[in-house]
Amino acid sequence: MSDQGAAPIPPLAYQGPSSIPEVALVLELGRTLQECGVSAPTLENALGRLAQHLDLEGAVYATPTGFLASLRKEGHHGKTYLIRVDAGQSSLEKLADAEGLVDLVLQDRLDVATAREHLALLAARPMRFPPWLQVLAYGMASMGMAVIFEGGWREVVLGALIGLMVGAAAQLAGRRAGLASLTPLLGGLISSLGGALLGRFLPSASHPILVLSGIIVLVPGLGLLVSMQELGTGNLVAGTARLAGTFLMFLLLAFGVGLGQHLGGAWLVGVPSAAVPLPFWTVAPALALVALGFLVVFQGRLEDFAWTLGACVLAWGAARLGTEFLGSEAGAGLAALALGAACNQYARRTRRPGAVLLLPSIMLILPGSVGVRGITMMMHGQTLEGLEAGIHALSVTVALMLGLFLANALVSRRTF
Numbered sequence: 001m002s003d004q005g006a007a008p009i010p011p012l013a014y015q016g017p018s019s020i021p022e023v024a025l026v027l028e029l030g031r032t033l034q035e036c037g038v039s040a041p042t043l044e045n046a047l048g049r050l051a052q053h054l055d056l057e058g059a060v061y062a063t064p065t066g067f068l069a070s071l072r073k074e075g076h077h078g079k080t081y082l083i084r085v086d087a088g089q090s091s092l093e094k095l096a097d098a099e100g101l102v103d104l105v106l107q108d109r110l111d112v113a114t115a116r117e118h119l120a121l122l123a124a125r126p127m128r129f130p131p132w133l134q135v136l137a138y139g140m141a142s143m144g145m146a147v148i149f150e151g152g153w154r155e156v157v158l159g160a161l162i163g164l165m166v167g168a169a170a171q172l173a174g175r176r177a178g179l180a181s182l183t184p185l186l187g188g189l190i191s192s193l194g195g196a197l198l199g200r201f202l203p204s205a206s207h208p209i210l211v212l213s214g215i216i217v218l219v220p221g222l223g224l225l226v227s228m229q230e231l232g233t234g235n236l237v238a239g240t241a242r243l244a245g246t247f248l249m250f251l252l253l254a255f256g257v258g259l260g261q262h263l264g265g266a267w268l269v270g271v272p273s274a275a276v277p278l279p280f281w282t283v284a285p286a287l288a289l290v291a292l293g294f295l296v297v298f299q300g301r302l303e304d305f306a307w308t309l310g311a312c313v314l315a316w317g318a319a320r321l322g323t324e325f326l327g328s329e330a331g332a333g334l335a336a337l338a339l340g341a342a343c344n345q346y347a348r349r350t351r352r353p354g355a356v357l358l359l360p361s362i363m364l365i366l367p368g369s370v371g372v373r374g375i376t377m378m379m380h381g382q383t384l385e386g387l388e389a390g391i392h393a394l395s396v397t398v399a400l401m402l403g404l405f406l407a408n409a410l411v412s413r414r415t416f
Contacts, residue, residue, distance in 0.1 A: 188256020
């Protein structure tokens with residue numbers, strides 16, 4: 001029988017069977033948490049504990065783009081729900097508030113109806129920082145990272161300008177669904193082409209530092225790390241899917257950088273690859289700029305700036321100390337160990353997610369920029385150098401993963 005003319009199936013609306021408000025609360029909280037970017041194990045743990053507390057039988061299975069929940073309340077038929085979630089912009093404030101709602105319900109300090117009202121207000125809340133301030137934050141983060149990458153004053157000034165351009169492009173692309181997925185490509189193109197163009201005015205500036213500092217906010221190093229963690233904890237489907245998405249972002253970034261270098265190659269003639277680093281004392285204000293910039297980009301609370309700055313200092317100091325005495329891979333592992341233990345302790349004492357500190361600070365030690373550089377080298381025919389950079393990035397990622405695993409063993413993570 002032909003199905004022409006049949007009414008289209010409406011998208012799943014889990015408010016439909018809301019004669020069971022407990023089920024609706026579990027699904028709504030799951031959607032909100034996943035939009036904030038929590039890992040699959042964290043989501044399954046939170047929703048499993050919540051369902052158990054609300055006297056629901058069932059199980060939850062999460063992937064990076066959605067989750068399955070099979071739930072049944074006594075006296076009702078069980079149902080299986082498929083919730084498809086499009087990952088939104090990272091919002092550390094919303095993540096903390098959503099996890100706080102889970103805690104309040106588990107502590108019987110909120111009933112189901114009130115929790116759903118709070119959750120609706122949370123979902124409707126606008127971003128804390130307006131677009132223009134987020135663009136400025138891109139510039140601040142790029143300026144600080146240019147210092148961390150041992151750039152001179154030329155790289156710092158031009159890196160800030162490129163960061164502003166990348167931030168503006170990211171905000172404009174994010175307003176259109178068709179362009180949002182191409183943000184890494186646009187960012188790589190703008191950073192590479194913009195670095196070549198601005199280098200015409202300051203020809204002694206280091207183009208690699210300009211590119212890496214300009215795209216640092218877009219580098220999906222955290223996605224690579226989370227995927228490795230999910231694979232390491234047995235969440236094979238979630239880890240593989242997230243790893244594939246992360247690799248696609250790397251390809252888009254690298255292709256954008258390579259295209260920019262091809263288009264602006266004539267402007268790069270005679271540009272030296274080395275830079276004269278700024279004095280050591282400039283690292284302190286650079287770390288402050290990085291902490292504030294990432295805090296705004298990831299929509300955290302300004303009240304957490306002091307904690308975020310402390311975490312950034314810890315990550316940078318541990319990585320630098322470990323690299324000097326143990327090598328880059330072991331140094332990254334040591335930094336991850338120190339940072340993971342500190343974030344776990346913060347989460348246990350404050351009952352807030354450790355990601356509030358981990359996400360901004362771990363950007364300082366993630367190997368994402370190394371991975372982008374490796375892919376770019378291979379695009380330009382430097383196969384051996386590109387493979388070497390890629391293997392190095394993978395080694396650093398494994399060291400980071402092992403460091404975080406050891407941190408979780410020494411200081412257990414906060415659980416619901």
